[in-house]
Amino acid sequence: MTAAPEQVDVLGVAREQVLEQGVGLSEEQVLEVLRLPDERIPELLELAHAVRMRWCGPEVEVEGIVSLKTGGCPEDCHFCSQSGQFPSPVRSAWLDIPGLVKAARQTAATGATEFCIVAAVRGPDKRLLSQVRDGIKAIREDGNDIQIACSLGMLTQEQVDELVEMGVHRYNHNLETARSHFPNVVTTHSWEERWDTLKMIRAAGMEVCCGGIIGMGETLEQRAEFAVQLAELEPDEVPLNFLIPNPGTPYENYPVVEGPEALRTVGAFRLALPRTILRFAGGRELTFGDLGAKQGMLGGVNAIIVGNYLTNLGRPAQQDLDMLTELSMPIKELSKTL
Amino acid sequence: MTTGLGAVTYCGFCGKERAEGDHTACASRLGVIDPPRFCAQCARRMVVQVTPAGWTATCSRHGEIASAR
Numbered sequence A: 001m002t003a004a005p006e007q008v009d010v011l012g013v014a015r016e017q018v019l020e021q022g023v024g025l026s027e028e029q030v031l032e033v034l035r036l037p038d039e040r041i042p043e044l045l046e047l048a049h050a051v052r053m054r055w056c057g058p059e060v061e062v063e064g065i066v067s068l069k070t071g072g073c074p075e076d077c078h079f080c081s082q083s084g085q086f087p088s089p090v091r092s093a094w095l096d097i098p099g100l101v102k103a104a105r106q107t108a109a110t111g112a113t114e115f116c117i118v119a120a121v122r123g124p125d126k127r128l129l130s131q132v133r134d135g136i137k138a139i140r141e142d143g144n145d146i147q148i149a150c151s152l153g154m155l156t157q158e159q160v161d162e163l164v165e166m167g168v169h170r171y172n173h174n175l176e177t178a179r180s181h182f183p184n185v186v187t188t189h190s191w192e193e194r195w196d197t198l199k200m201i202r203a204a205g206m207e208v209c210c211g212g213i214i215g216m217g218e219t220l221e222q223r224a225e226f227a228v229q230l231a232e233l234e235p236d237e238v239p240l241n242f243l244i245p246n247p248g249t250p251y252e253n254y255p256v257v258e259g260p261e262a263l264r265t266v267g268a269f270r271l272a273l274p275r276t277i278l279r280f281a282g283g284r285e286l287t288f289g290d291l292g293a294k295q296g297m298l299g300g301v302n303a304i305i306v307g308n309y310l311t312n313l314g315r316p317a318q319q320d321l322d323m324l325t326e327l328s329m330p331i332k333e334l335s336k337t338l
Numbered sequence B: 001m002t003t004g005l006g007a008v009t010y011c012g013f014c015g016k017e018r019a020e021g022d023h024t025a026c027a028s029r030l031g032v033i034d035p036p037r038f039c040a041q042c043a044r045r046m047v048v049q050v051t052p053a054g055w056t057a058t059c060s061r062h063g064e065i066a067s068a069r
């Protein structure tokens, strides 16, 4: 007689596999976590937090971001208010060098160690790269030694090399969503093109920052797929955004991801990526409010973007810094990241 | 948030007349997660620059407004 197969609990398995051994969950396991009932969310978050403490430590990496070139992008990412293909109210704008220096100074003043310069483009042209070069030079001349990251779209090998030479230490390029869902979200370029840029960044020795947006009509299966595709990339950082339905975009009427669902996602992504810097990025204000942000920080997240985003506003930086103090989570210092 | 000196006729979020329709949803986003995108006086789309600690929004006719912080 054979016994009925024993029901194995995914969190029990994760405790051994992820917490003890540091091995991220498989796609099937992530899916099981995403299907956990609401009652088990506290248990999930507690485990995700323990995993983060064990494999990353208590420090929180704080980052500020700024849009160097806003709007008018030729691509058609359906979530994006900066695409020139949709009737979004966002108009094109360029930030000048003094504005960039000031933004970097404001970011450093919060204790942040990362400053990410972002442009709404398919990929950078000569003008944009020279603006970035001049900007970085001016930030250094201002006596600001904050680490500089960039997010300028898809790159050629020459452009990768140029950014390394400028001293850019990390590059953000989001895969946005699962490979199987990507063609529904973007039609002007492919997931594979993004993947290629990410591989070049890694090979050149820059840190890889790659995440995406939750709530773009993907299934739970695709969310799990996305988590393990990210894990396969082994990114240094994964920024998790929750969709902000922006007017004029194809997703303007999509529902905001509900708090419990978002928390399950945070926990599941931490269990898939035990060692990665998992960052709260855009949309958390809308999805979570204040309470949820705290729950996320106690549920596997170990990095935040403070202050405003690119076209949307965040809560004042001080509010997040106060939250970290309240949670007794130290902010990662510059010296320790070098 | 400053609103300039002129009359506040149009909704900064959706650009429609404030006296018409329901702008409750607009109000829940404006100043919380969105800077104004439309000029309150003439409803022109403004050029908006968001920075880590604030924003500026410029109407080609009515000039610049900026966040308080």
Ligand code: SF4
Binding pocket: A073, A074, A075, A076, A077, A080, A081, A082, A083, A084, A119, A120, A121, A122, A153
């Ligand atoms: S490439 Fe970037 S800026 Fe352009 S539409 Fe896509 S997400 Fe927006």
Ligand SMILES: [Zn+2]
Binding pocket: B011, B012, B013, B014, B015, B016, B022, B023, B026, B027
């Ligand atoms: Zn309105």
Ligand SMILES: [Zn+2]
Binding pocket: B039, B040, B041, B042, B043, B044, B059, B060, B061, B062, B063
């Ligand atoms: Zn005006």
